[in-house]
C-alpha cells in the first residue's frame with residue numbers, strides 16, 4: 001500500500017490568452033490503492049489538474065510521474081491505457097449509440113477479446129444499476145442515468161487509476177452512496193487507485209487522503225479529520241465542514257461535552273448515546 | 280400565474296418502437312408565488328415534468344395551464360414563445376443552455392430576444408453576474424472556457440436576466456462549491472420573498488427541500504406519489520426510505536437517537552437549530568437542570 005503510483009512536482013499550467021496560471025506550483029503524491037479526494041472552490045483548478053494527469057493538457061512546467069514513468073509524448077499512450085476518467089459532464093463522454101455499445105467502446109479500443117468484453121460490459125452496467133437500459137440512447141437518458149452510464153464505461157476498462165470529476169453530482173443520495181460503494185469495492189478487489197474530485201463532504205469523510213485546492217494551488221493535504229480540523233480556514237476558501245462536525249461544534253457550544261473525533265452520523269449518534277447513558 | 284397540471288402524460292418518441300413513457304397521471308397545482316420543491320430518485324420524471332412549464336415539451340395527454348396559457352398535445356408551439364419569457368428554466372446541465380461566444384452575449388441573449396434594448400440588457404448582465412457571485416471580468420470570456428461551477432452560474436445568470444415571473448431550477452446547485460451552494464439558495468429565497476417569484480426547485484438535497492420549500496412534491500416512477508409541507512413529507516421516514524429516498528440529516532439523526540435512547544425528541548428537527556434545541560432539552564431534562 002505504500003508504493004507511490006502517481007506524483008506531481010511543481011506543476012504550472014496556463015490556458016491560452018489567460019492572464020493567470022490556472023494551476024500554480026502544485027505538488028503531491030498518491031499511493032497505490034488509495035482513495036484521494038480533491039476538494040476546492042469553483043475555478044480552483046481541480047478539473048485542470050485532472051486533465052493534466054490524463055495528458056489532455058500539457059503543463060507549462062513541472063513533472064508528472066505515473067507508474068514510475070515521466071508523462072510525456074512518448075509514454076502518454078501506454079500510461080493512458082491504464083487510466084480512466086469520468087468527466088464532469090457525461091454528455092462529453094458518450095460515443096456509442098446505445099448504452100451497451102457505449103460501455104463496450106473503450107474495451108474494443110483497448111483490444112479486449114470479444115468473449116471477455118461481453119462479460120465485462122455486462123458486469124459494469126450491473127454495478128451501476130443500469131441493466132434495464134442496455135439498448136437506450138445515452139443522450140436520451142435522465143441526468144443521473146447518464147452519470148451512471150459514464151461511470152460504467154470507465155469501470156469496465158478496469159483501469160489502475162480512476163479519476164472521477166464530480167461523477168456523481170446528479171445522483172440522488174442513495175444512488176450516490178450505492179455507486180460510490182461499488183467503486184470502493186473495485187478499488188479494494190483490484191487494488192485500484194481512485195482520485196475523486198468532489199464537493200460532497202460525505203464522500204470526503206470516507207477518503208484516505210484529501211487534497212485541498214485554492215486558487216490554483218494546494219492549500220492543504222491530509223487525512224479527512226486532519227483537514228476538517230482546519231475549521232474556519234476551510235470556510236474562508238468557500239468550503240465547509242461535514243454536517244456531523246458542525247452539529248458537534250454547535251452542541252459543544254451549548255455545553256454538551258462532545259469529543260469531535262468522528263465525522264459520520266452513526267459516530268455522532270453513538271457518542272450522544274454514550275454521553276446520555278452516563279448522565 | 281397559477282400552474283395547474285391535469286392528467287398530464289408525456290411519452291417520448293410516441294408511436295415509435297422507441298416510445299418511452301416518462302410521466303403519467305400528473306395532477307398538480309401550484310399557486311402563484313409558491314416555493315415548491317420536487318424530489319424523487321433518478322429517472323422518476325422530474326426534468327420531464329419541468330420542461331412542460333414553458334412549453335419546451337408538450338403533454339402527449341392532459342393539459343398544463345400556466346396563467347392564461349393552456350398547453351395541450353395539439354397546441355402550436357409557436358404560440359408558446361411569450362411563455363418562455365415568463366417562465367425561466369435553469370437546466371440540469373448548464374452546457375445545454377450556453378451557446379454564445381462571450382458570457383455577456385449569452386446573458387443578454389434572452390432579454391434581447393424579448394425586446395429589451397441592448398444597453399438595458401448589458402446593464403442587467405452586470406447585475407445578475409453579481410447575484411450569482413461571478414466577477415465582471417468573465418463577461419468577455421467564452422462560456423466554454425469556464426470551470427463547471429462557473430458555467431452553472433452563467434446559466435443561472437442568463438435566466439435571471441430575463442426577469443421571469445416563474446423560475447424553474449433543475450438541480451441548480453450541482454457542481455457548486457459549498458459556499459456557492461448556500462449563497463445561491465439564499466439568493467433564490469430572497470428573490471422569492473421580495474419579488475413574489477414563483478419558484479420550482481428540483482433537488483436531491485433533502486435539507487434544501489426542507490429548508491426552503493412551502494411544499495414538496497415527491498415523484499416516483501413517473502407520477503406524483505405524494506405532496507405536502509416539508510413537515511408532513513418528512514414525518515413518514517420509513518415510507519421515504521422505502522421509495523429509495525433520503526430524509527434530511529437532521530431528521531435521520533433525530534430518529535437514530537430516539538431509537539437508541541428509547542425516548543422521543545418532541546421537535547420536528549427539520550433544521551439544525553431545531554435539532555440542537557431538541558438534543559439540548561433532552562440532556563437538560565435528564566440532568567435535572569432547566
Ligand SMILES: Nc1ncnc2c1ncn2[C@@H]1O[C@H](COP(=O)(O)OP(=O)(O)OP(=O)(O)O)[C@@H](O)[C@H]1O
Pocket residue numbers: 015016018022040041042043044045046047048049088423424425426427428429454456
Ligand atoms: N478552456 C479554458 N480556457 C480558459 N480558461 C479556463 C478554461 N478552462 C478552465 N479555465 C479557467 O481555469 C480556472 C480553473 O478551472 P477548472 O475547471 O480547473 O476549475 P475547477 O476547480 O474544476 O472548478 P469547478 O469546481 O467549478 O469545476 C478557472 O478560473 C477557469 O475559468
Ligand SMILES: Nc1ncnc2c1ncn2[C@@H]1O[C@H](COP(=O)(O)OP(=O)(O)OP(=O)(O)O)[C@@H](O)[C@H]1O
Pocket residue numbers: 139140141142143144145170172291292299300301319320321322323324325326327328371
Ligand atoms: N429524450 C428522451 N427520450 C427518451 N426517454 C427519455 C428522454 N429523456 C428522459 N427519458 C426517460 O424518461 C424518464 C424520466 O426522465 P427524467 O429526465 O424526467 O428523470 P429525472 O427525474 O429528471 O431524473 P434525474 O434525477 O436522473 O435527472 C427516464 O427513464 C429517462 O430515461
Ligand SMILES: [Mg+2]
Pocket residue numbers: 046047048088165426427428
Ligand atoms: Mg471542475
Ligand SMILES: [Mg+2]
Pocket residue numbers: 142143144325326327371449
Ligand atoms: Mg433530471
